[in-house]
Amino acid sequence: MSSKVFVAGVGMIPFKKPGTNEPYDVMGEQAIRLALADCGLDFKHLQQAYAGYVYGDSTCGQKALYRVGMSGIALVNVNNNCATGSSALFLARQAVQSGAVDCALAFGFEQMNPGALKSAWTDRAPATERALKLTNALVGMPELPTAIRQFAGAGHAHMQKYGTQLATFAKIRAKASRHAANNPLAVFRNVVCAEDVLAAPMLWEGVLTRLMACPPTCGAAAAIVVSEAFAKKHGLRTDVLIAGQALTTDLPSTYDANDMIRVVGFDMTRMAADIAYNQAGIGPKDVDVIELHDCFAQNELLTYEGLGLCAEGAGEQLVNDGDNTYGGRWVTNPSGGLLSKGHPLGATGLAQCYELTHQLRGSADQRQLRGARTALQHNLGLGGACVVTVYQRH
Template identity: 70%
Template sequence: MSHQVFVSGVGMIPFTKPSATGPYDEMGAAAARMALADAGIAYADIQQAYVGYVYGDSTSGQKALYKVGMTGIPVFNVNNNCSTGSTALFLARQAIASGALDCVLVLGFEQMSAGALGSIFQDRPSPFDAFDAVTDQLVGMPQIPLALRYFGGAGLAHMQKYGTPLDAFAKIRAKASQHAANNPLAVFKQVVSAEEVLNSTMIWPGVITKLMACPPTCGAAAAVLVSASFAKARGLNTSVYIAAQAMTTDTPSTFESDDMMRLVGYDMSKAAAAQVYRQAGIGPEDLDVVELHDCFAHNELITYEALGLCPEGGADKFICDADNTYGGQVVTNPSGGLLSKGHPLGATGLAQCFELTHQLRGSAGARQVAGAQIALQHNLGLGGACVVTMYRAS
């Protein structure tokens, strides 16, 4: 795969609470139109489309894109839990990098319901049976919704292993709110202090409070990927390209290590990041900005270490030294992340792409990371899959 892949257009609508959303097809069509307009091309130029969503009927991708155009192109519907958007991005990049295509649209959207995530189909084995069995053994707490048990349990494991204090997670959530205050597309723009996070409703005593979890969110985001030859012929924007990308799934260590951090994807994240660093020929010390999967403050902390932003066990110091924000080592989640920007599952990976593309273009406004040249995206879905993407400014 030797063909360079450029992100020539991105689009994103404001994320909202479920009570304030429009239907998924309208959200998806709006984001797709924005990406096309940003790229300066028509829908007729698109050769294929990859559309990600989790909660929706089959061919919802066609329903959304038919509002944009009906050109007869292949439309692929993608579902990979919370990594759905980045999985669609991964497939689209492969299509261009292989030389098969020159211009592809990637779209992600989600119309979510209020409340905790849960399984839809109750008459068949759950993909999470093995995850639940390990969680039951290691942490119990069956009265807590599954995602809270998984990631709260992972945070608890880090606390027990490294002595990480609860306020480390509170500081992450406070940082997210400070970043989101500068993002007009974020669902939560109110700045909260670490103390306010700690004093919010305690969901799991000593482990997780309400503000440490991302909210159910609705929204859509999109990107247009093109080859170098297509971009040159059309005079398109080539200021940002995908320098490396990797996708991983679970290995036996997920279930056999008796470690909640590994159960929620630590090894997947570490392996995907390592592949990307090898492909790009650079390391975490070279990164300027990172958008990572902070579905819970606990997962952001764990992911610092999985991505090599700090040593294993060094996340609390990394946070206390403010190395995760402006003026520090690397700015993490300048968008506000999933915690404050919101997490419409299928759209999340494309929203991360939107943010990092603008950061590398230098067009991120009040949240701009000064001089950003290299960016990393991390998107995780349990069940499981992890996609890590490195972008560079041309």
Template identity: 80%
Template sequence: MSRNVYVAGVGMIPFKKPGTSETYDMMGAIAARDALADAGIEYSDVQQAYAGYVYGDSTSGQKALYHVGLSGIPIINVNNNCSTGSSALFLARQAVQSGAVDCAIAVGFEFMQPGPLVGHWNDRERALERALKLTDELVDRHDLPSAIRQFAGAGRAHMQKYGTKLETFAKIRAKASQHAARNPLAVFRNIVTPEDVLAAPVLWEGVLTRLMACPPTCGGAAAIVVSEEFAKKRGLRMDVKIAAQTITTDLPSTFDTRDMIRVVGFDMSRLAANQVYEQAGVGPQDIDVIELHDCFAQNELLTYEALGLCAEGEGEKLVNDGDNTYGGKWVTNPSGGLLSKGHPLGATGLAQCYELTHQLRGTADQRQVEGAKLALAHNIGLGGACVATIYEKTA
């Protein structure tokens, strides 16, 4: 059984720096309540819930949603690294599409600590150990945090292979700030220039400055997904449909090619993109607006190529042609993306859903992409999982 699935409601709270946010359970609860209010339904109408977070106890989803209601429904806790929020949405959408339920909620939240991501279990091998060992072999600078070594290492590989300039990554970060300045929910709304980005503290000489990396952020977001029958019966909005969605994981090429670009998920991103294009019967040229996983400015450029916006090695040309912002072929990360909006791991994928739903509704205010009809979300987590989603305007 396969049914149409609609985004009936979305909610999101302002992202904040660590130490300035609500507690994790309140962030999740507020986002969930906002999504319910946006959909115009009660929590008692929801039949299943999927709660996404990375750093927390095993039933943190229950703690968050118990503030919203105690209805006895299944609450499933989801952890898929940085693609956690989208993975929760994938499960909620799948439950509705399959006919298991008619109404489900996906909620994501993260209460993060300052500084780089660190492992919290020291008595066992890390889940990312295979990728980390390969990174140790391919990338020097063992003094840097692992995420920097991986993603900046991939950016350096692109620079060495294709001649990509550091200034190009600075342009991507500057673009993110210009978009975030229009987003009241973004954590950083100050506009920076490419020159500002290059003048920021150097984390890796010739490869990365501090402004090219996303900040640790706290936040929450949620979405209500419903069947067509449920929406019509309740008089809910049906103007945004999930036209296609997939999750992919690592391929042999992630490790066998000994290429840092592949280590950080290029091939599983490309596979996910190809799958959703085929499901929806569209190509990258048909997409109007994109929210993609720009945890580092370097990864945004790599993702242009993985999503088929350009050929491998042509990401710099896409940036220089202005085809990643308003007036170009695509508007990428109108929200400001992870670089400026922030990256609370469990909430990120659902924040993408929030942004793209408003874009397709035509309610994105100063960020509105004129005439947006098709939107693509890309959310990746190393370890690994990549979720790609195509949203379609139906009215």
């Protein structure tokens, strides 16, 4: 990545439970206005825009953007499942880095319904049909929602292969709640301990409790990325550099290995992380703070291993050593993550960018990791897509 791209402005609104939110276009507008105000730009300076959302008709992005302004700029609507927000950011960064534009907006929003995720299309085969067939074969339990079968199924596979304890996943969930207690934008700010997590209703006996799954959430977030020349011309801040970024999709091993850990994106994660590390000229040990895709507590542990923070099978030791929180080797999900901050699909990746930008600026308030200089973002969508981004204080 030879041409430098900077995060000049970020915006995020409080995440909320379904039914307590503003309409999606209002949420999108609010996030965009906050990002513009954060970097001190007018709408007229935006040259391209990328709108991320999963549950909505085509051109919902225009409906949200038009509330801020109408200047005729190119806008692309993006849907990459739960990796949608960071996919929009990937495209905005790529447009600036290529020289196509000097200033691009990525924004994401989601207006979700309560309950388990479900497709809006029932008259055709799902895009994830291959993964569903493999999940049926490896996990069964058709009475459970698909996401639970897949991610808890991957956690169960890890437990069987490496002896990982359910209590370890409970520790991850408890850690998320402690972090979110300091985040005024998180949907859940109540602190729970590991015992509380284990005492919650079992969704899969011995494998998953209700508190180990992220909640359906409504919200929006946005980021504005610019070239170095544009930043200098307009007096914008250049303290947060996108030093590496990769978007990957499924590999043959996702399905051929007959392993639920692979089905939920382990190899996509490993590949994207390796590319992003190489672009930035760093390794996992150089990272200070991480926002990763903890849609389930189980997936956070799997992602430690996928990102190379530890060897495969060593995620439990990382948790027990306290190397995933303040005072340890890395601080993971200082925002509270998807488990406590919430997971509005189209906004999630941009909310991660928001948190890490503030961590590198030193403006994360009570969540601040002192001296943070390198940040790592991981956003995953089954079907599949994975985006890993390295940010550095410049």
